[in-house]
Amino acid sequence: MAPEFLLAATGFAALLALIAARAPVGLAMLLVGAGGYVWIVDTATLLNYLKTTPYFLFASYTLSVIPLFILMGALAERGGLARDLFAAANALFGHKPGGMAMSVIGACAAFGAVCGSSVATTATFGRAALPELRRYGYDAGLATGTIAVGGTLGILIPPSVILVVYAISTEQNIAKLFMAALVPGLLAAVFYVVAIWIVARLRPALAPAAARASPEVRREAMRKVIPVLLIALVVVGGIYGGIFTPTESAAIGCIATLVVGVSRGTLSGRQVREALLATAETTAMIFVILLGAEVFNAFLALTSAPELLALWIAEQDFPPFGVLALLLAAYIVLGAVMDELAMILLTLPIFFPVVTALDFGLASTEETAIWFGILVLIVVGIGLTAPPIGLNVFVVSSLARDVPIGRTYRGVLPFLATDLIRLLLCVVFPALSLWLVRLLG
Numbered sequence: 001m002a003p004e005f006l007l008a009a010t011g012f013a014a015l016l017a018l019i020a021a022r023a024p025v026g027l028a029m030l031l032v033g034a035g036g037y038v039w040i041v042d043t044a045t046l047l048n049y050l051k052t053t054p055y056f057l058f059a060s061y062t063l064s065v066i067p068l069f070i071l072m073g074a075l076a077e078r079g080g081l082a083r084d085l086f087a088a089a090n091a092l093f094g095h096k097p098g099g100m101a102m103s104v105i106g107a108c109a110a111f112g113a114v115c116g117s118s119v120a121t122t123a124t125f126g127r128a129a130l131p132e133l134r135r136y137g138y139d140a141g142l143a144t145g146t147i148a149v150g151g152t153l154g155i156l157i158p159p160s161v162i163l164v165v166y167a168i169s170t171e172q173n174i175a176k177l178f179m180a181a182l183v184p185g186l187l188a189a190v191f192y193v194v195a196i197w198i199v200a201r202l203r204p205a206l207a208p209a210a211a212r213a214s215p216e217v218r219r220e221a222m223r224k225v226i227p228v229l230l231i232a233l234v235v236v237g238g239i240y241g242g243i244f245t246p247t248e249s250a251a252i253g254c255i256a257t258l259v260v261g262v263s264r265g266t267l268s269g270r271q272v273r274e275a276l277l278a279t280a281e282t283t284a285m286i287f288v289i290l291l292g293a294e295v296f297n298a299f300l301a302l303t304s305a306p307e308l309l310a311l312w313i314a315e316q317d318f319p320p321f322g323v324l325a326l327l328l329a330a331y332i333v334l335g336a337v338m339d340e341l342a343m344i345l346l347t348l349p350i351f352f353p354v355v356t357a358l359d360f361g362l363a364s365t366e367e368t369a370i371w372f373g374i375l376v377l378i379v380v381g382i383g384l385t386a387p388p389i390g391l392n393v394f395v396v397s398s399l400a401r402d403v404p405i406g407r408t409y410r411g412v413l414p415f416l417a418t419d420l421i422r423l424l425l426c427v428v429f430p431a432l433s434l435w436l437v438r439l440l441g
Helices: 003-020 023-042 043-056 061-077 080-092 099-112 116-126 129-137 138-158 161-170 174-202 215-240 246-263 270-301 305-316 319-336 340-356 367-382 391-399 405-427 429-441
Strands: none
Touching: 003 270, 003 305, 023 043, 023 080, 023 340, 043 270, 043 305, 061 080, 061 116, 061 215, 061 246, 061 270, 080 099, 080 116, 080 215, 099 116, 099 129, 099 174, 099 215, 116 129, 116 138, 116 215, 116 391, 129 138, 129 340, 138 161, 138 174, 138 270, 138 367, 138 391, 138 405, 161 174, 161 270, 161 340, 161 367, 174 215, 174 246, 174 319, 174 367, 174 405, 215 246, 215 270, 270 340, 305 340, 319 340, 319 367, 319 405, 340 367, 367 405, 367 429, 391 405, 405 429
């Protein structure tokens, strides 16, 4: 083995050992990256690097979109917008077999347009929808499984914090990635609804129909949901139409969400303060991981291992889609046992040069990068619900302590099957991700 690969492999092994020992991921990446940097160069050069890198990293205008989208989601959660979305969807479809579970999926998809976090979406609808699903006799596993997979729409439907991090890490256009994510994200929601319909047809007792809402209840529910739909339209439509940058769109979304919540009396001063504190905590966690990844990536760059690996794979004439299948399989495995943000930042320095060095028949390297970003997003969503970890499953299980976690995992299995079908479709037909980029880009 070449010395470069041996050194890089040793760094990865040390990093995984620290993570297995429950060290914070950002700190583990920072320590291993700094140690490798000193090993290759020297301490003085590392200190000089650290003197400027954190400032230029965190002062980036592009990076400011992360806390803004997180704040928008936190305000929307505490302002009751998710509850209104579920009530409106349930008033329209709850009287059908499986309709209440379908309403959760539809509400999660709409909420995803104002909240870029899967965990926040899962926790929000766990509180808003789970009691209703249980009250109307839904199977506990199906109810918790629906909320867990519905939460993944928080990152699959743009805007998505994961896509922002991917864009920054790979130097891609955030707006184009948001465009590319729309069709696969909506496809996920449609497939989840189809999965619920099939379950309800095969085993009606698992997803009974609720009482039909009166016309007055429907009108009132739709009236309450108009503000959040307008916010989603402005935020997403402004980006797609080129009216706002993603950062400007996030800022406008924050202000609109705050105004709606305060004017309706659903956002108190205490709740706004809680949203600000939660945003600060989440942002700090993400930024520490970003700094750790920056230092670790600098260490890998010094070894030249990623570039050498990409060159070696290109010279071997491996089938490009075969290599892609192996990388996506690795993401699914890693996503089942690791935090999705850390997994992406850890693997991109190795995987991204490999993918962009291969020929998938697309028009440009940029299209390959955008398409691969959407595939990564899909497998991250799978990892959020797949055993043995499945972060969303743990979140919903913390809200439904009487439901064994194994039962929730069984509840997500039909949805995981649709996820794999959707992943295959997006691999075979890149146009599903790229047609909107080509149309509006």
